[in-house]
Amino acid sequence: xxxxxxxxxxxxxxxxxxxxxxxxxxxxxxxxxxxxxxxxxxxxxxxxxxxxxxxxxxxxxxxxxxxxxxxxxxxxxxxxxxxxxxxxxxxxxxxxxxxxxxxxxxxxxxxxxxxxxxxxxxxxxxxxxxxxxxxxxxxxxxxxxxxxxxxxxxxxxxxxxxxxxxxxxxxxxxxxxxxxxxxxxxxxxxxxxxxxxxxxxxxxxxxxxxxxxxxxxxxxxxxxxxxxxxxxxxxxxxxxxxxxxxxxxxxxxxxxxxxxxxxxxxxxxxxxxxxxxxxxxxxxxxxxxxxxxxxxxxxxxxxxxxxxxxxxxxxxxxxxxxxxxxxxxxxxxxxxxxxxxxxxxxxxxxxxxxxxxxxxxxxxxxxxxxxxx
Amino acid sequence: xxxxxxxxxxxxxxxxxxxxxxxxxxxxxxxxxxxxxxxxxxxxxxxxxxxxxxxxxxxxxxxxxxxxxxxxxxxxxxxxxxxxxxxxxxxxxxxxxxxxxxxxxxxxxxxxxxxxxxxxxxxxxxxxxxxxxxxxxxxxxxxxxxxxxxxxxxxxxxxxxxxxxxxxxxxxxxxxxxxxxxxxxxxxxxxxxxxxxxxxxxxxxxxxxxxxxxxxxxxxxxxxxxxxxxxxxxxxxxxxxxxxxxxxxxxxxxxxxxxxxxxxxxxxxxxxxxxxxxxxxxxxxxxxxxxxxxxxxxxxxxxxxxxxxxxxxxxxxxxxxxxxxxxxxxxxxxxxxxxxxxxxxxxxxxxxxxxxxx
Numbered sequence: 001x002x003x004x005x006x007x008x009x010x011x012x013x014x015x016x017x018x019x020x021x022x023x024x025x026x027x028x029x030x031x032x033x034x035x036x037x038x039x040x041x042x043x044x045x046x047x048x049x050x051x052x053x054x055x056x057x058x059x060x061x062x063x064x065x066x067x068x069x070x071x072x073x074x075x076x077x078x079x080x081x082x083x084x085x086x087x088x089x090x091x092x093x094x095x096x097x098x099x100x101x102x103x104x105x106x107x108x109x110x111x112x113x114x115x116x117x118x119x120x121x122x123x124x125x126x127x128x129x130x131x132x133x134x135x136x137x138x139x140x141x142x143x144x145x146x147x148x149x150x151x152x153x154x155x156x157x158x159x160x161x162x163x164x165x166x167x168x169x170x171x172x173x174x175x176x177x178x179x180x181x182x183x184x185x186x187x188x189x190x191x192x193x194x195x196x197x198x199x200x201x202x203x204x205x206x207x208x209x210x211x212x213x214x215x216x217x218x219x220x221x222x223x224x225x226x227x228x229x230x231x232x233x234x235x236x237x238x239x240x241x242x243x244x245x246x247x248x249x250x251x252x253x254x255x256x257x258x259x260x261x262x263x264x265x266x267x268x269x270x271x272x273x274x275x276x277x278x279x280x281x282x283x284x285x286x287x288x289x290x291x292x293x294x295x296x297x298x299x300x301x302x303x304x305x306x307x308x309x310x311x312x313x314x315x316x317x318x319x320x321x322x323x324x325x326x327x328x329x330x331x332x333x334x335x336x337x338x339x340x341x342x343x344x345x346x347x348x349x350x351x352x353x354x355x356x357x358x359x360x361x362x363x364x365x366x367x368x369x370x371x372x373x
Numbered sequence: 374x375x376x377x378x379x380x381x382x383x384x385x386x387x388x389x390x391x392x393x394x395x396x397x398x399x400x401x402x403x404x405x406x407x408x409x410x411x412x413x414x415x416x417x418x419x420x421x422x423x424x425x426x427x428x429x430x431x432x433x434x435x436x437x438x439x440x441x442x443x444x445x446x447x448x449x450x451x452x453x454x455x456x457x458x459x460x461x462x463x464x465x466x467x468x469x470x471x472x473x474x475x476x477x478x479x480x481x482x483x484x485x486x487x488x489x490x491x492x493x494x495x496x497x498x499x500x501x502x503x504x505x506x507x508x509x510x511x512x513x514x515x516x517x518x519x520x521x522x523x524x525x526x527x528x529x530x531x532x533x534x535x536x537x538x539x540x541x542x543x544x545x546x547x548x549x550x551x552x553x554x555x556x557x558x559x560x561x562x563x564x565x566x567x568x569x570x571x572x573x574x575x576x577x578x579x580x581x582x583x584x585x586x587x588x589x590x591x592x593x594x595x596x597x598x599x600x601x602x603x604x605x606x607x608x609x610x611x612x613x614x615x616x617x618x619x620x621x622x623x624x625x626x627x628x629x630x631x632x633x634x635x636x637x638x639x640x641x642x643x644x645x646x647x648x649x650x651x652x653x654x655x656x657x658x659x660x661x662x663x664x665x666x667x668x669x670x671x672x673x674x675x676x677x678x679x680x681x682x683x684x685x686x687x688x689x690x691x692x693x694x695x696x697x698x699x700x701x702x703x704x705x706x707x708x709x710x711x712x713x714x715x716x717x718x719x720x721x722x723x724x725x726x727x728x729x730x731x
Binding site: 001004008009010013014044045046047048049050051105106108109110118122224225327329330334335336340341351359360361362363364 | 381382385388398400401402409410580646649650653656706708712714715716717718719720
């Protein structure tokens with residue numbers, strides 16, 4: 001398949017793999033964080049760790065939109081979904097995220113009208129087709145998906161739709177990165193920067209990472225060769241003692257980002273003073289809410305939501321996984337009490353979550369696999 | 374650290390091998406998706422409640438020996454939406470689905486029953502078209518529809534119509550084909566491109582605004598099954614039709630039944646470009662997408678070439694390919710060698726990637 005197969009070429013991978021091994025300093029252990037959940041998914045799905053020397057450790061970061069939603073926000077969504085007359089729409093992954101008392105999928109089985117959509121525009125379509133019902137879209141995601149929510153809201157406003165609203169859980173990528181870099185329990189060498197977030201915000205917002213923390217950032221695409229090349233670029237920077245932002249994903253990411261998308265975000269959203277992140281706690285100015293011009297479409301204002309903070313289950317170590325402090329399998333409940341069928345934590349739900357990716361794709365002894373080949 | 378990781382993984386595997394218990398408060402859509410939740414429902418509720426030896430095998434069709442007659446029996450319900458889709462319709466599916474469960478069990482399909490649950494207000498021509506499709510499919514599969522039942526339910530229920538079929542077949546061999554008989558070294562064959570049916574339905578629902586020319590692969594599998602049995606005899610270990618849950622689910626069941634590793638060569642599994650493209654865009658792995666006219670076979674290594682040739686000589690089997698082999702390790706799991714030169718495991722389907730497909 002064109003534009004796909006080129007980026008999955010095993011021969012090129014072997015070449016890169018050799019080049020990476022050649023620049024790795026003997027005896028040094030490297031910790032590289034891939035910020036984005038999409039990268040985590042690619043790493044496991046294509047077996048990228050098989051192409052890296054054992055001294056390069058990939059640490060999974062907080063960039064999975066579903067994983068960072070705290071339980072209280074799930075409960076708020078469910079409380080809206082249970083109201084008579086409401087059609088509650090969200091992305092498929094979100095339906096299985098456990099709140100304090102079950103998931104949206106459970107609420108659906110109990111009679112709530114919860115539907116999954118592929119895009120916020122699909123939710124708008126549902127609203128047009130059901131003028132007598134209240135249609136709510138549960139918006140999640142980083143700057144990647146926020147512009148599509150914004151455009152949907154602009155269209156809803158232009159059409160004068162009164163039965164459509166959005167429960168906004170959009171978050172921003174830079175504040176959690178700052179929080180991670182300030183965290184004393186994590187020592188990283190470099191970052192693989194998020195690809196699709198950067199198509200919107202560009203590369204400039206990461207400048208503080210090399211400037212203040214002396215660590216390289218390479219913004220990378222999502223095909224397996226993209227990731228291997230990004231690791232190689234990072235290893236070269238480290239070998240040459242450089243720390244810069246480099247853009248491996250130049251075919252998609254403009255250095256300045258997407259100015260039109262940024263304008264749209266400015267118009268429709270404003271920063272929340274603070275927002276709770278699952279496992280990371282409250283981070284100031286890290287999330288978006290609807291701006292005053294769009295307050296009529298704000299589901300949190302239209303419906304009375306409990307807004308109660310629900311503490312994570314004690315056994316759940318999603319926070320440490322999200323921060324890259326522990327590996328998924330080091331969590332006490334991984335694979336036993338917490339599995340993709342019966343997740344306790346969010347990291348086990350989304351296909352971009354580190355735990356789900358590891359459980360679904362990586363859960364075998366690599367030594368056995370190598371011996372068997 | 375690697376030792377500790379292996380220990381954790383071993384503990385998880387032990388836990389996974391425990392008999393599933395069904396403890397869910399309510400039925401959700403995942404219980405019908407053919408993946409893990411379905412497996413838990415069947416093995417944790419139905420099987421212990423109805424407990425008998427024929428059921429306990431949990432095969433596509435039950436094996437019954439009645440006064441020396443080697444019978445096989447199966448049933449299947451069809452709730453697909455929309456009723457008609459490129460390449461087929463609910464009526465054709467209802468016949469082929471049951472015919473195929475018998476065929477892959479090594480039984481020649483003989484007779485079917487058909488029960489109709491019809492929504493009040495259904496257009497008479499729609500019903501007639503499905504009945505005609507069933508008659509034609511039955512004639513093509515050389516099987517008779519010998520009994521049936523009709524129920525009509527209120528408007529708003531049953532999405533037009535549901536069809537339930539059951540089938541009786543006559544087994545060719547005395548010994549039933551069994552997933553437990555596969556052993557390291559055996560080869561895995563696939564009769565053609567995978568993922569066509571599920572993708573065709575998904576596109577036909579029109580919710581995705583994707584346009585691609587994909588036709589359902591619905592077809593009777595008896596000609597393929599018969600040719601395989603005739604060609605390689607007892608070197609044929611087992612046959613399966615990868616419907617809901619797809620190739621991934623079937624291979625996981627085999628790995629678990631025989632406690633062997635199944636090693637799949639991703640690049641060797643045939644997938645048509647439009648199916649690959651649609652799945653790529655939607656983030657779905659074609660290995661989990663349903664098929665209604667494909668057959669997976671496990672054969673002894675020395676019989677693989679002959680079996681492939683036999684499959685390719687049957688209409689519908691011309692795209693047959695050798696896709697993997699059985700290994701001792703990792704026991705109970707499916708390991709994929711990715712086209713990229715890496716490895717990953719492929720687990721059973723979790724959740725529900727696609728709405729009602731059969």
